Amino acid sequence: MQKDSISESVIRRLPRYYRFLSELEAAGTQRTSSRELAAQLGLTASQIRQDLNCFGEFGQQGYGYNVTALRRQLELIIGLNQSRPAIIVGAGNLGKVIAANIDFAAYGFRLTGIFDIDRNICGTEIAGFTVTHMDTLETFCGEVHPVVAVLCIPQEAAQETADHLGALGISGFWNFSHCDLETDRSRIQVENVHLGDSLMTLSFRMPKKD
Amino acid sequence: MQKDSISESVIRRLPRYYRFLSELEAAGTQRTSSRELAAQLGLTASQIRQDLNCFGEFGQQGYGYNVTALRRQLELIIGLNQSRPAIIVGAGNLGKVIAANIDFAAYGFRLTGIFDIDRNICGTEIAGFTVTHMDTLETFCGEVHPVVAVLCIPQEAAQETADHLGALGISGFWNFSHCDLETDRSRIQVENVHLGDSLMTLSFRMPKKD
């Protein structure tokens, strides 16, 4: 059903489709078309149909798409109905914000623990979890088998920690550590959130003096 | 000197080039080549030369590139030497983390104020700034003329607030509010940080059960 390989461009558009269909559904809209979606999302109808047809045939000729059905399909495609165990590594400011503000369950994951290397932070409570020392990671992973680690640690420690976590069975990183991890890309998925890079692209596009 | 329009793909690679050259420079490396950079960054030498030649001729035949000179050129190209006034709008958890952790000066900006609509938060101090009520934005903008606003507010308020800020002269948004802003794209630059979308792409790429 799903095409062999989905291009990065398509993958990046899926969340937008899902978000927008969720809004339509919440607004009570029952039906839509590629033309309508395209107009709203600033894409072409062709592109939307091509994208969706990577995964199956979800529309009906002459009618278009049922909003609820298509949203539900995207939910399954993206894997939002899953509940894969995840951990946060690094309980500094950023780790705390993510623990408190990201609804992991809404994205197909389930937060199972928060770890830090600083014994002063360990023992404190964040989002219902007691921050635990990294020493206990091995035992924890043996029991809970988390698949994803959210890396909220300083750049210097990132590569080493990622290697360690990879050895403990982690196969996905949500990487906030501001550096490019070197991993076995056949086995391990990395999604980078490089805030600095993001702000630099804005800097590039803003007018400059001198 | 700079080509008429730079593609989004090129823009997204510039920060990585800059980061990597900074590392090389910090390590004391004086010279590099497109082949070397390509190997390290996982790109092709051709691509790197094409990308750089959008902006000028920075290399020397037979030699390659001087690390410091090229890093410096990228600094100017991206605009990291600038100091454009920026404000943070929304001083919740996320706004605080950004205020405290992002080195705006390193990215061509200068944090000038933090605003919130909640009078309970106003008056508290974050990263050396006293959080100020949004009521005072108009006066502030008239005096300081910030060009960029970091949007750390809830989705519901984002569009309205963006419109308001646009009217007050803001021409760039670093948007963390998890929705797609509708703006006059000829005048206003938007850089989205959609953490939910980011986590969804990781969800998509992770194995699924059932």
Added chain:
DNA sequence: TAGATTGTTAATCGATTAACAATC
């Protein structure tokens, strides 16, 4: 000079857009 590596042009590849038969 010989070797190396650039800047740039040409070739290839992949993604986007257009077109249209199928069909609800």
Added chain:
DNA sequence: TAGATTGTTAATCGATTAACAATC
């Protein structure tokens, strides 16, 4: 049935890669 809109094939466009003359 007529109108609408899909799924899909073909055409176009743009980005990446390869090739090579220029030159340090």
